[in-house]
Amino acid sequence: MTAAAPARHDWLAFYVLCAGVLMIVLDTTIINVALPSIKADLGFSEATLAWVVNAYMLTYGGFLLLAGRLGDLLGHRRVFLIGLAAFALASLACGLANSQLLLVVARAAQGLGGAVVSAVALSLIMDLFTGPADRARAMGIYGFVCAGGGSIGVLLGGLLTSTLSWHWIFLVNLPIGIAVALATLRLVPGTRKPFEGRLDVAGATSVTLALTLAIYAIVHGNEAGWTSPATLGVLAAALGLLAMFLVIESRVASPLIPLGLFRHRNLSMASLIGVLWCAAMFAWFFLSALYMQQVLGYGPFRVGLAFLPANLVMAACSVGLSARLVMRFGIRRPLAAGLAMAAIGLALFARAPLDGHFVVDVLPAMLLLGLGAGIAFNPVLLAAMGDVGPDQSGLASGVVNTAFMMGGALGLAALASLAAATTNTLTGTGASTLAALNGGYHRAFLAGAVAAAVAALAGGLLLRPQAPGQAAVDASRP
Secondary structure (H helix, E strand, O other), rough: OOOOOOOOHHHHHHHHHHHHHHHHHHHHHHHHHHHHHHHHHHHOOOOHOOOOOHHHHHHHHHHHHHHHHHHHHHOHHHEEEEEEEEHHHHHHHHHHHOHHHHHHHHHHHHHHHHHHHHHHHHHHHHHOOOOOHHHHHHHHHHHHHHHHHHHHHHHHHHHHHHHHHOOOHHHHHHHHHHHHHHHHHHOOOOOOOOOOOOOOHHHHHHHHHHHHHHHHHHHHHHOOOOOOOHHHHHHHHHHHHHHHHHHHHHHOOOOOOOOOHHHHHHHHHHHHHHHHHHHHHHHHHHHHHHHHHHOOOHHHHHHHHOOOHHHHHHHHHHHHHHHHHHHOOOOOHHHHHHHHHHHHHHHHHOOOOOOOOOHHHHHHHHHHHHHHHHHHHHHHHHHHHHHHHHHHHHHHHHHHHHHHHHHHHHHHHHHHHHHHHHHHHHHOOOOOOOHHHHHHHOOOOOOHHHHHHHHHHHHHHOOOOOOHHHHHHOOOOO
């Protein structure tokens, strides 16, 4: 099947969509640098400050599947614009917040808008490009935006917080959101007829509550204790709601998620790989930042600069090399190779010493992780989206984004707990504070390397071989 080359108009529309996604991705990390200022200004305690982040994660992760399905039912462009408006207005509320409650509620609303934008943006991009080369190139750029935007957020957060105030990390989203919305109306086509169907209210309610409770248990587990009655009770409730959801989906005429969707082998495997990979990548980003700050003594802005080489390599690979590798070798080998490089990079961090030097002990691992992420993200997305038709593309996007979110949240919580437990054990044996901290980071990095290696094996051995040309044909079928 030969597709006509997309017009310049389509690429402009694509860049507009990427700008909207970048705004959402930046917000997940830009907040981290500003947390100390927010704590001092609004009087948060250490425990309550976590809800500035957790409120966003709960609604973002909980509503991805529902948002993706709404895009299929109501039209992807319409739902994308609704999500942009919700995110921009919630950002305004965050920027103007003068109390703890208002900020936490506005952050939850931000997460809801972010979930809607993230869930349908990928579907809109897939609709723009059907040619294999253009689709591979577009997925590479989109992958860089998703994978590299977090590091840019650290730089931008440090700059805005230090030069203006923490309020501006939110207020800057308002003009960006308005500009993206206006450009979307002008450039992004909205003519494709939405899928004819009804919203499965019972299924949507049960799965949204299940995901929200599961994420709550994960993000609150470190504080409450992983084996505490509170954590185990919330997890049991989440599993019960998930079981209810599966029963509902097997019986209703128009299910939110047709269970047959998971018979698409590559979508299921890409979701599993996404869970493992995001667990590893969150370990890299979060723990390497802590290592540089608490062990090497770097400031927040210097930490952001330390991630810049990885971002540059990731950008170069995502935009150019990854697409060419996919066109030549298909999706399996580039995915496995990229994840293997990420595993090696994490393993290098697992030996970083107390008196480490950036060029010797940080930069090589950063470059390998940037190279691996830049190569692997493109084929993961192509694997997830290549098996489904246009009427289920929003849902498939929601599924894989939920896998990324759940993997990142679970991986971060588990590996942070592992690092803390190891640090406490080493402190009890008489190790110095810095040595104990570094030992905890080493063990967590090693666990992240194992997760990335397992993901590489799964990609290399279990994905169904599929060239991007075939993916384009499959994705264009009604």
